[in-house]
Amino acid sequence: xxxxxxxxxxxxxxxxxxxxxxxxxxxxxxxxxxxxxxxxxxxxxxxxxxxxxxxxxxxxxxxxxxxxxxxxxxxxxxxxxxxxxxxxxxxxxxxxxxxxxxxxxxxxxxxxxxxxxxxxxxxxxxxxxxxxxxxxxxxxxxxxxxxxxxxxxxxxxxxxxxxxxxxxxxxxxxxxxxxxxxxxxxxxxxxxxxxxxxxxxxxxxxxxxxxxxxxxxxxxxxxxxxxxxxxxxxxxx
Numbered sequence: 001x002x003x004x005x006x007x008x009x010x011x012x013x014x015x016x017x018x019x020x021x022x023x024x025x026x027x028x029x030x031x032x033x034x035x036x037x038x039x040x041x042x043x044x045x046x047x048x049x050x051x052x053x054x055x056x057x058x059x060x061x062x063x064x065x066x067x068x069x070x071x072x073x074x075x076x077x078x079x080x081x082x083x084x085x086x087x088x089x090x091x092x093x094x095x096x097x098x099x100x101x102x103x104x105x106x107x108x109x110x111x112x113x114x115x116x117x118x119x120x121x122x123x124x125x126x127x128x129x130x131x132x133x134x135x136x137x138x139x140x141x142x143x144x145x146x147x148x149x150x151x152x153x154x155x156x157x158x159x160x161x162x163x164x165x166x167x168x169x170x171x172x173x174x175x176x177x178x179x180x181x182x183x184x185x186x187x188x189x190x191x192x193x194x195x196x197x198x199x200x201x202x203x204x205x206x207x208x209x210x211x212x213x214x215x216x217x218x219x220x221x222x223x224x225x226x227x228x229x230x231x232x233x234x235x236x237x
Contacts, residue, residue: 003111003118005051007033008040008066009079010058014100018053018079021107027115037061041069049074051114056080056089067092071216075114093171117175129176131157131166138164142181146195146206148173150188158209185221186214193225 005028009015015033022028031047034040038061052074056063064085078089081100089097096110128141144159155173157164174184184190189211191204198205202213213221
């Protein structure tokens with residue numbers, strides 16, 4: 001399997017080194033490289049990209065600003081000489097954070113994380129996942145989950161019979177949930193589609209709970225349930 005990637009880096013020597021590393025890894029397919037974020041954003045809107053190698057300190061548009069502007073983010077590996085942005089990077093769900101100068105071994109470790117996550121099984125035939133909760137790993141059946149809610153440093157998995165608190169990120173949970181059955185509808189919520197009772201005024205009712213639909217996830221959610229972004233039945237041509 002090939003992973004399509006781009007490099008966004010304004011230091012010529014660093015760009016050359018990253019290109020050399022990419023060319024040595026058979027499953028990486030370099031589509032393009034950019035020395036500024038604005039050109040990269042235009043490319044991302046037209047081309048499917050699986051992975052960004054992204055510098056932080058760039059003129060006009062920083063790497064963090066670029067990430068914050070993207071509604072749907074590819075996998076991201078930060079490449080920078082500045083350690084102080086690490087926390088912000090992980091808040092934006094970057095896969096890894098490489099501090100310059102980094103060697104080939106550290107680069108390979110980072111891209112292997114992406115390879116593993118892309119290839120991790122999210123099989124719709126599987127009817128459960130495992131969730132880390134405190135010092136336990138709990139088995140949770142998909143058909144028991146009503147919705148998942150973000151609570152500061154934790155995610156609360158609300159099932160039909162119990163609540164499970166986990167420190168796993170929304171990103172990691174989404175990787176384990178079949179996309180045909182679950183949908184992210186807000187930065188703080190994932191819903192189980194077949195548990196939805198009612199949708200009204202951009203709110204979802206699941207039993208006695210009301211869940212907001214944010215603008216960021218609105219279009220994708222309505223498409224997934226067969227409606228346009230305005231809530232009207234989608235017309236297939």
